Amino acid sequence: MSSMSNxxxxxxxxxxxxxxxxxxxxxxxxxALRFFWPITTLASAYLLYEKLFGGYLxxxxxxxxxxxxxISYVAIGNALYIYTFSVAFIVGRVSYWDMRQxxxxxxxxTPANRFLLMGGHILSGIINATIDFVFLLLVSIPFGLRxxxxxxxxxxxxxxxxxxxxYGFALFINTFTLYFRDRTNTSNTIVLLFYAFSGVxxxxxxxxxxxxxxxxxIPLTYxxxxxxxxxTQGTEPVYLTTQIIVLTILAFVYVLAGIVxxxxxxxxxxxxxxxxxx
Amino acid sequence: xxxxxxVVIAEVRKQALQYFFQVRTLxxxxxxxxxxxATFYFMYLPFIGKxxxxxxxxxxxxxxxxxxxAGQVIYNLYTNMILGGGFFDAxxxxxxxxxxxxxxxxRFAVLLGSALAGLLLNVWMFIALVLLIxxxxxxxVNVQDPxxxxxxxxxxxxxxxxxxxxxxxIFVLTRRGGQISASIQEPIDFLSGLRFPVRxxxxxxxxxxxxxPLTYGIRATRLSLIGGATLLDISVDLLSLLVMGLLSMLLSxxxxxxxxxxxxxxxTLTLF
Numbered sequence: 001m002s003s004m005s006n007x008x009x010x011x012x013x014x015x016x017x018x019x020x021x022x023x024x025x026x027x028x029x030x031x032a033l034r035f036f037w038p039i040t041t042l043a044s045a046y047l048l049y050e051k052l053f054g055g056y057l058x059x060x061x062x063x064x065x066x067x068x069x070x071i072s073y074v075a076i077g078n079a080l081y082i083y084t085f086s087v088a089f090i091v092g093r094v095s096y097w098d099m100r101q102x103x104x105x106x107x108x109x110t111p112a113n114r115f116l117l118m119g120g121h122i123l124s125g126i127i128n129a130t131i132d133f134v135f136l137l138l139v140s141i142p143f144g145l146r147x148x149x150x151x152x153x154x155x156x157x158x159x160x161x162x163x164x165x166x167y168g169f170a171l172f173i174n175t176f177t178l179y180f181r182d183r184t185n186t187s188n189t190i191v192l193l194f195y196a197f198s199g200v201x202x203x204x205x206x207x208x209x210x211x212x213x214x215x216x217x218i219p220l221t222y223x224x225x226x227x228x229x230x231x232t233q234g235t236e237p238v239y240l241t242t243q244i245i246v247l248t249i250l251a252f253v254y255v256l257a258g259i260v261x262x263x264x265x266x267x268x269x270x271x272x273x274x275x276x277x278x
Numbered sequence: 279x280x281x282x283x284x285v286v287i288a289e290v291r292k293q294a295l296q297y298f299f300q301v302r303t304l305x306x307x308x309x310x311x312x313x314x315x316a317t318f319y320f321m322y323l324p325f326i327g328k329x330x331x332x333x334x335x336x337x338x339x340x341x342x343x344x345x346x347x348a349g350q351v352i353y354n355l356y357t358n359m360i361l362g363g364g365f366f367d368a369x370x371x372x373x374x375x376x377x378x379x380x381x382x383x384x385r386f387a388v389l390l391g392s393a394l395a396g397l398l399l400n401v402w403m404f405i406a407l408v409l410l411i412x413x414x415x416x417x418x419v420n421v422q423d424p425x426x427x428x429x430x431x432x433x434x435x436x437x438x439x440x441x442x443x444x445x446x447x448i449f450v451l452t453r454r455g456g457q458i459s460a461s462i463q464e465p466i467d468f469l470s471g472l473r474f475p476v477r478x479x480x481x482x483x484x485x486x487x488x489x490x491p492l493t494y495g496i497r498a499t500r501l502s503l504i505g506g507a508t509l510l511d512i513s514v515d516l517l518s519l520l521v522m523g524l525l526s527m528l529l530s531x532x533x534x535x536x537x538x539x540x541x542x543x544x545x546t547l548t549l550f
Contacts, residue, residue, distance in 0.1 A: 029457030036464035044473050045321060051478035053325045061324040070324060185305040192313035202320040206327070211316070 010112045014120020015127070018094075022128060034085060037195075038078040038136055045074040045201060046143045064203035067232055072147075075140030076228050077200035079133050083166055084194045084220055086129035094121045095178045095265070104178075108269060114262060118174070122167045149234030157237055157244060158226030165219035165251035171258025175265045199224050219254065222247040285383040289391025294398055306357055307403045311350050318346050318473045335475060335505075343414050344504040349472045351407045351503075352434050352495040356466070358396035359442030360459045367449040375450070379541050385534040393442040397435060411504060422506040429509060430502045433519035434495030440526030441491055447533030451540070471496050491522040 049055065049070050062068045098104040107117065137145065177186050197211050198204075198220035204212055215221045222243045229235035237244060297303055322342050369375040378388065412419045421427050449458060467473070469483060470492040476484060487493045498515040501507035509516070 027457060029454075029460040032457075032461040032464065036461070040464045040468040041317075041321075044318075044468065047478050048321060048325065048474055052474055056325065058323075058325055058327040060327045065324075188305055189309050189313075192310065192317070196313050196317040196320060201317065202323045206323045207320060211320070 007113065007116055010116040011120040011123055014117050015123040018121055018124035019127065022124070034082070034132060035136070035139075038081060039139060041195075041201065042071075042074055042078050042140060042143055046071060060206055061203065064205045066229070069144075069146060069232065071140075071144035072232055073203075073228065074201055075137065075143065075145040076231055077198075077224050079136040079140065080162065080220065080223055080227055081195055081198075081200050082132040082136055083129045083162065083223075084198075085191055086125045086132065094118075095174050099178060105269070105273075108266060114266060115259070118171060118262065122170070125167070125170070126163065146232075148232040151230045151234040151236065154230035154235055154237050154240065155227060158223055158230055158240075158247075161244065161247045161251055162219055162223030162227070165223075165247060165254050168251060168254030168256070168258040169219065172254065172261050175258075175261035178265060179268075194218055194220050197221070216246075217250075219247060219250045222250070282384050282387045285387035286391040286394065289388050290395045290398060293392055293395030297395070298399065303399055307354065307399060310357065311354050311403060311407065314353075314467075314472075315346050315350050319343065321473070338501065338505045338507075339420075340500060340505050344411050344418075345500060346473075347407055347411050347414075348500040348503050349496045351404055352438075352492065352499050353467060353470070353472050354403050354407070355397065355400045355434065355438055355495075356441075356470075356492050357463070358400045359393060359438045360445060360463065367446070370450055370453075376541060376545075379538055385538060386531055389443045389446050389530060389534060390439070392446060393439045396442055397439065408503070418504070420504050420506040421502065423502065423508040426502040426507055426509045426512055427499075429516050430495070430498035430512065433516050433523065434491070434499060437491035437495065437519045437523035437526065440523045440530060443530035444526050444533060447530055447537060450537055451533070466490060466492060469493070491519055491526075494518045494522070 049057070057068060057070055061070065065073055067073060095104060098107055108114070173186060173190065180186070193214070195201075197207070197215045198218045199207075199215060200220075204215045204221055207215065225243045226240050226247070229240055319342065326342065369378055379385070408419065445459070452458065469479065469487040470476075470490050471487065472492075476487045476493060476497070479487060494515040498507075498512045498519065501512050501515075
């Protein structure tokens with residue numbers, strides 16, 4: 001029992017440290033990095049729809065998206081995208097920042113379980129991303145976001161699976177970033193490519209075929225489909241079986257890749273002792 | 279004059295050696311432009327389906343792909359200028375800013391050199407993007423007046439160099455280089471007409487857009503590169519670029535003097 005409570009303490013204390021670190025100072029730069037891209041994209045979608053094309057949507061959009069509400073389509077995709085950002089930019093670089101602060105080796109010398117440490121970072125990431133998710137949905141309302149019939153069960157499944165897959169991905173990025181001593185390039189690249197190819201702003205079936213192939217590897221693609229269907233049409237999970245199965249497989253693969261890469265990092269660190277070297 | 283030129287060349291060489299062969303450069307000059315053009319192009323797909331040749335302007339033939347790629351040419355130059363501003367700030371981070379200010383080198387030449395290095399990083403990307411436009415079926419380069427294209431590019435570079443130099447000074451003076459560059463990037467890309475024509479912005483935002491050199495640079499380059507515009511067609515844009523370039527150069531000269539005065543008087547410039 002006491003060991004269980006110790007495990008909980010590791011997760012909670014790591015998450016608490018991260019949250020204090022995130023909110024002790026309000027920095028315009030980090031606010032801008034989190035929100036300016038999705039907000040300006042939403043505003044762009046609004047202007048294209050209302051001003052440039054005068055409310056006209058191509059006939060293909062309705063059949064591809066299952067809705068003619070373009071603004072809600074983009075708004076929900078945008079809000080879910082914030083999880084990608086949280087993963088790639090915050091959780092995916094925690095070890096790198098530990099290295100920059102000179103505490104990485106000390107952290108890894110503690111007897112705390114590494115996966116619980118990462119679990120703490122992930123918990124704070126979830127809290128931050130959920131705040132951002134709600135904030136972005138609220139910002140989207142003046143632009144015309146409308147919720148249809150909501151299916152909380154489908155939403156929960158889509159949301160949770162996307163979360164697990166993305167945080168498996170985060171573990172992997174964390175190792176990659178640390179191993180190659182990369183500050184922002186990997187995170188920036190992943191955030192941008194995920195945004196472009198996961199169907200945030202356009203149904204995947206309308207993308208060119210090469211882009212559709214890229215989109216099949218991105219968990220957010222399936223997460224978008226499930227969450228949108230849940231929030232706008234109240235779709236039952238049974239009608240989204242394919243997306244749920246693929247997302248589950250991706251979640252499993254990415255979590256496995258993340259665990260393997262984290263173990264590799266630790267072994268390599270012990271062997272070479274070079275991770276704190278720039 | 280020869281000394282100033284030597285300082286400029288030395289600074290360009292130093293910055294190029296330091297940054298040209300980095301993953302960072304690959305990101306800013308290949309991945310970012312590619313992902314941005316892809317994202318903005320995909321944003322049009324719900325409206326146009328497969329009709330990539332639809333013009334975004336009623337009176338000029340500006341197919342969507344060409345419109346976005348030509349805009350990206352100048353936007354990329356702008357991002358490199360922001361990075362150029364960061365180069366100067368990097369001197370502070372490396373603790374070499376005060377040493378640099380102790381040398382007899384012209385401060386203006388140093389700043390010009392670091393901004394030109396940003397330009398140098400952009401040249402090969404510019405060539406690649408123009409080739410992309412030229413090879414896109416149904417779009418193609420449509421240059422009716424080469425002097426208009428040259429004027430657009432030259433004055434865009436001139437005004438953005440001035441902007442880069444101003445940003446370089448602001449980054450050092452405020453100690454908030456990273457924060458400022460992260461904060462202005464998206465709003466400026468949104469307002470400048472990179473994603474859509476500026477005319478569809480609400481009035482107040484159009485007013486903001488009208489004070490950005492990027493707005494005029496993007497429009498002039500698009501019109502002269504793929505819209506077949508002549509020098510006369512884009513004369514207002516070119517004049518605006520010239521005036522903004524001159525003003526920002528003057529402003530940066532003044533800002534350099536402030537930096538130097540503060541370094542001598544307070545000695546706090548290198549503190550974080």
